[in-house]
Amino acid sequence: MQLKLKVWRQKNAKTNGEFQTYSVTASEHMSFLEMLDVLNEELISKKEDPIAFEHDCREGICGTCNLVIDGRPHGPMQGTTTCQLHMRSFKDGDTIVIEPWRAEAFPIIKDLVVDRSAFDRIIQSGGYISVNTGQAMDGNAIPVEKDLAIKAFDAATCIGCGACVAACPNGSAMLFTAAKVSHLGLLPQGKVEHTKRTRSMVDQMDKEGFGNCSNVGACEVECPKEISIENIARMNRSYVAAVFGSDE
Amino acid sequence: MTTLDAKIPKGTLEDKWVNYRSKMNLVAPNNKRRIEIIVVGTGLAGASAAATLGELGYKVKAFTFHDSPRRAHSIAAQGGINAAKNYQNDGDSIYRLFYDTIKGGDYRSREANVHRLAEASVSIIDQAVAQGVPFAREYGGLLANRSFGGVQVSRTFYARGQTGQQLLLGAYSSLSRQISTGSVTMYNRHEMVDLVKVDGKARGIIARNLLTGELERHAAHCVVLATGGYGNVFYLSTNAMGSNVTAAWKSVKRGALMANPCFTQIHPTCIPVSGDYQSKLTLMSESLRNDGRVWVPKKKEDSIAIREGKKTALDIKEEDRDYYLERRYPAFGNLVPRDVASRAAKVECDKGHGVSPTGLAVFLDFSSAIERYGKAEAYSMGISDSISAAKITELGKKVVEAKYGNLFQMYDKITGEDPYVFPMKIYPAVHYTMGGVWVDYNLETNVPGLFVLGEANFSDHGANRLGASALMQGLADGYFVIPYTIGQFLSNEIRTPSITTDSEAFAEAESSTRDKIKRLIDIKGNQSVESFHRRLGKIMWEYCGMSRNADGLKKGRSMIRALREEFYKDVFVPGTAEEFNPELEKAIRVADFLELGEVMMLDALNRNESCGGHFREEYATAEGEALRRDEEYAYVAAWEWDETEPILHKEDLTFENVELKTRSYK
Ligand SMILES: Cc1cc2nc3c(=O)[nH]c(=O)nc-3n(C[C@H](O)[C@H](O)[C@H](O)COP(=O)(O)OP(=O)(O)OC[C@H]3O[C@@H](n4cnc5c(N)ncnc54)[C@H](O)[C@@H]3O)c2cc1C
Numbered sequence: 003m004q005l006k007l008k009v010w011r012q013k014n015a016k017t018n019g020e021f022q023t024y025s026v027t028a029s030e031h032m033s034f035l036e037m038l039d040v041l042n043e044e045l046i047s048k049k050e051d052p053i054a055f056e057h058d059c060r061e062g063i064c065g066t067c068n069l070v071i072d073g074r075p076h077g078p079m080q081g082t083t084t085c086q087l088h089m090r091s092f093k094d095g096d097t098i099v100i101e102p103w104r105a106e107a108f109p110i111i112k113d114l115v116v117d118r119s120a121f122d123r124i125i126q127s128g129g130y131i132s133v134n135t136g137q138a139m140d141g142n143a144i145p146v147e148k149d150l151a152i153k154a155f156d157a158a159t160c161i162g163c164g165a166c167v168a169a170c171p172n173g174s175a176m177l178f179t180a181a182k183v184s185h186l187g188l189l190p191q192g193k194v195e196h197t198k199r200t201r202s203m204v205d206q207m208d209k210e211g212f213g214n215c216s217n218v219g220a221c222e223v224e225c226p227k228e229i230s231i232e233n234i235a236r237m238n239r240s241y242v243a244a245v246f247g248s249d250e
Numbered sequence: 251m252t253t254l255d256a257k258i259p260k261g262t263l264e265d266k267w268v269n270y271r272s273k274m275n276l277v278a279p280n281n282k283r284r285i286e287i288i289v290v291g292t293g294l295a296g297a298s299a300a301a302t303l304g305e306l307g308y309k310v311k312a313f314t315f316h317d318s319p320r321r322a323h324s325i326a327a328q329g330g331i332n333a334a335k336n337y338q339n340d341g342d343s344i345y346r347l348f349y350d351t352i353k354g355g356d357y358r359s360r361e362a363n364v365h366r367l368a369e370a371s372v373s374i375i376d377q378a379v380a381q382g383v384p385f386a387r388e389y390g391g392l393l394a395n396r397s398f399g400g401v402q403v404s405r406t407f408y409a410r411g412q413t414g415q416q417l418l419l420g421a422y423s424s425l426s427r428q429i430s431t432g433s434v435t436m437y438n439r440h441e442m443v444d445l446v447k448v449d450g451k452a453r454g455i456i457a458r459n460l461l462t463g464e465l466e467r468h469a470a471h472c473v474v475l476a477t478g479g480y481g482n483v484f485y486l487s488t489n490a491m492g493s494n495v496t497a498a499w500k501s502v503k504r505g506a507l508m509a510n511p512c513f514t515q516i517h518p519t520c521i522p523v524s525g526d527y528q529s530k531l532t533l534m535s536e537s538l539r540n541d542g543r544v545w546v547p548k549k550k551e552d553s554i555a556i557r558e559g560k561k562t563a564l565d566i567k568e569e570d571r572d573y574y575l576e577r578r579y580p581a582f583g584n585l586v587p588r589d590v591a592s593r594a595a596k597v598e599c600d601k602g603h604g605v606s607p608t609g610l611a612v613f614l615d616f617s618s619a620i621e622r623y624g625k626a627e628a629y630s631m632g633i634s635d636s637i638s639a640a641k642i643t644e645l646g647k648k649v650v651e652a653k654y655g656n657l658f659q660m661y662d663k664i665t666g667e668d669p670y671v672f673p674m675k676i677y678p679a680v681h682y683t684m685g686g687v688w689v690d691y692n693l694e695t696n697v698p699g700l701f702v703l704g705e706a707n708f709s710d711h712g713a714n715r716l717g718a719s720a721l722m723q724g725l726a727d728g729y730f731v732i733p734y735t736i737g738q739f740l741s742n743e744i745r746t747p748s749i750t751t752d753s754e755a756f757a758e759a760e761s762s763t764r765d766k767i768k769r770l771i772d773i774k775g776n777q778s779v780e781s782f783h784r785r786l787g788k789i790m791w792e793y794c795g796m797s798r799n800a801d802g803l804k805k806g807r808s809m810i811r812a813l814r815e816e817f818y819k820d821v822f823v824p825g826t827a828e829e830f831n832p833e834l835e836k837a838i839r840v841a842d843f844l845e846l847g848e849v850m851m852l853d854a855l856n857r858n859e860s861c862g863g864h865f866r867e868e869y870a871t872a873e874g875e876a877l878r879r880d881e882e883y884a885y886v887a888a889w890e891w892d893e894t895e896p897i898l899h900k901e902d903l904t905f906e907n908v909e910l911k912t913r914s915y916k
């Protein structure tokens with residue numbers, strides 16, 4: 003298949019970027035990133051600067067890949083990361099627009115690569131259970147109701163990719179933060195620090211320059227792990243409780 | 251050649267670790283605060299080590315080339331983690347886990363290390379649960395288990411198909427907590443490009459800041475590497491794209507030894523290669539072999555018709571299917587260890603029974619499981635008398651979906667084929683490296699003060715790793731071994747003042763690294779880094795893959811040497827060294843793979859026997875099974891790098907507790 007790509011090129015954080023157009027021949031069995039590999043090989047053979055984009059596991063779990071494809075974070079397929087997208091989702095002759103995540107809190111490093119370290123700092127502000135190595139009791143000493151375990155798990159599947167932020171017109175990180183708060187808060191082990199955790203993570207999120215949530219819901223739609231927006235409601239309830247001093 | 255001393259403590263197998271630990275030298279809390287430790291790598295092994303050392307009060311600096319510790323390759327582990335909890339009351343014990351691991355490793359690992367690993371396994375689960383790792387649970391709220399290849403008990407803990415992710419997020423959260431308290435300083439997007447030795451001891455690293463290209467000097471009282479495996483030497487593997495050998499290899503070039511590098515694991519259940527553009531291979535978790543049955547058509551004509559798209563698996567009648575694992579290994583059937591399953595697939599495909607267009611694939615079929623589960627569901631719902639076959643299938647699919655849903659979805663996304671209807675097509679792929687940097691019982695290399703953990707070391711899996719044991723080893727090393735054993739070295743360093751980076755050793759390491767990088771950039775040849783990597787991979791797979799022979803290994807070695815020469819004449823690295831430059835990062839890594847590959851060939855050539863993942867065609871029984879030669883080869887081969895002729899050192903393996911037997915899964 004023959005494709006036209008309009009790709010965001012930007013030398014570094016200080017320069018301005020612009021779209022550049024490339025043609026590439028792909029096969030429908032390729033993954034989207036393999037299609038970009040092919041293009042990069044061509045650029046390198048012409049001694050041009052290859053397009054910088056991030057990826058690692060290429061199987062939808064590490065959260066590294068992050069492209070806005072035709073205006074949608076991770077492209078057209080529901081519940082799919084960029085690296086899992088295959089060219090069979092496109093047609094011969096298509097023009098595809100490829101951009102980086104765009105959010106104030108995720109500055110561009112080069113081309114399609116952005117800095118998502120703000121997410122790490124949100125986790126550092128409280129996204130953990132305070133237990134030192136060796137302090138744990140037997141794993142079966144704390145039974146967890148299966149349904150609760152499933153809910154916590156659903157929230158824990160967040161891969162920290164940042165698509166929710168990129169999808170949000172306000173650049174809010176509520177879905178990411180709420181997923182972690184819910185994962186830990188739903189489990190008996192995580193209950194103890196829940197209130198404090200919620201408060202400090204939300205405060206850190208604000209400090210990092212992420213926008214406010216105005217219930218647009220785009221985050222949930224674009225999240226490759228289909229994290230539910232219910233988590234945001236849950237976090238809001240506990241945040242209010244935290245600020246006004248009573249527990250849930 | 252020297253004989254290496256593993257420093258295994260005296261005493262009975264069961265008591266060694268506990269006694270050793272109780273008598274070990276300690277570092278007092280006030281001294282810990284002054285002692286600095288560098289941890290390179292923040293996957294399961296590195297993150298758990300850095301967090302725990304931070305909790306103990308050491309000053310830790312942690313490094314990762316990733317943009318966040320949460321992205322380490324550990325995140326991709328699907329199937330599970332073993333622990334001798336015996337929650338299922340099915341006869342498991344620390345001894346049994348120890349024994350299974352020694353046997354699974356084909357008697358090429360150290361008894362004392364493996365027993366310690368089995369002991370630690372129990373605490374890992376407790377620790378992970380306390381951190382909030384959402385392991386699968388039964389309706390009663392207790393932890394669930396499943397079984398994995400090569401064993402007959404159910405001891406694997408899992409978190410859907412994302413066990414690695416959940417365990418890593420657990421370790422990452424502990425690490426994040428230590429970062430927030432200031433006991434760990436985190437350096438993301440920093441790649442270790444050299445090891446610095448001062449007066450013979452490991453005292454620091456040179457790291458390249460990947461955002462700016464700047465070379466930085468970092469000093470500490472000792473250095474811990476947890477930088478993962480080197481499977482990507484094969485180019486195509488199930489490893490993440492960034493996984494590489496550089497940190498380990500640079501250490502080898504500074505005097506550490508590479509142990510058993512030819513012991514690589516080829517995983518039997520991966521999605522087959524589909525084209526030349528292929529960048530990596532995807533694993534389908536081994537847990538699928540619990541319910542999937544492996545087969546190929548008995549008749550070659552059927553295989554050919556399938557390859558040409560004229561028939562599908564569904565057209566092949568039951569009596570025309572060869573469930574070759576069940577046929578050859580009735581006792582373990584589809585659950586034989588990985589090396590056995592992989593080789594058996596190769597044998598069938600080589601005979602012409604393969605089922606994908608390339609002829610390199612076998613079926614993994616869930617229809618029997620779907621039917622079995624469907625019937626069981628119907629029975630428990632009390633509707634088994636009146637139910638139709640279609641309804642049974644529907645109920646069965648639901649059960650299979652609950653167990654393996656995300657794997658099935660992943661398969662569907664990649665291949666565009668629905669595995670609930672058509673059996674999966676799978677083929678073996680490079681997955682894990684049992685070999686690694688040589689370490690003693692303390693996880694310390696022959697370079698004092700240099701420790702290596704996780705997949706990067708060679709220590710616990712012998713010639714073949716059992717499923718769900720890598721996560722266990724990485725976390726055992728990081729949470730429960732290194733925090734103790736590092737004290738053996740550091741307790742002698744309490745009077746050593748903070749190490750400075752202005753010494754001659756640091757200057758030399760920095761300038762030689764700068765020269766090497768400049769050399770790569772200055773070649774300005776015509777071929778991409780990727781193309782060299784791909785060619786290296788082909789050579790490795792062809793001559794040092796699932797089966798090997800002396801002629802091939804010699805040929806492979808000389809091909810690699812030629813390729814290396816060509817690389818330094820004709821590689822093209824765009825851009826400069828002083829900027830964010832992913833192609834340069836790759837070039838540095840591929841340069842190291844081009845040396846490692848040669849040592850792997852040499853190691854495979856030296857080992858005139860077949861054991862575990864290392865199958866030498868010259869050493870097979872009449873039935874085609876591996877022929878081990880314990881008299882001659884019950885040793886660890888540890889290689890010292892030398893451009894012209896790497897040098898072999900040996901550690902003899904002594905077995906005091908298990909009897910060396912021919913592995914049989916029949
Ligand atoms: C697809 C897949 C599935 C698997 N499933 C299972 C399973 O179900 N059960 C199981 O037990 N095992 C499984 N394994 C194996 C297991 O995941 C790995 O062996 C294990 O996670 C390795 O952990 P590690 O901490 O040693 O290394 P890694 O997780 O690879 O971490 C390496 C770290 O080192 C850093 N690093 C490397 N080089 C440098 C450098 N030069 N400078 C700075 N930082 C560096 C990286 O950034 C990273 O942080 C699986 C492996 C694969 C590929």
Ligand code: SF4
Nearest residue numbers: 160161163164166225
């Ligand atoms: S919530 Fe979803 S979109 Fe946001 S970081 Fe997590 S996985 Fe990505």
Ligand code: FES
Nearest residue numbers: 058060065067085
């Ligand atoms: S590259 Fe890992 S999720 Fe896409």
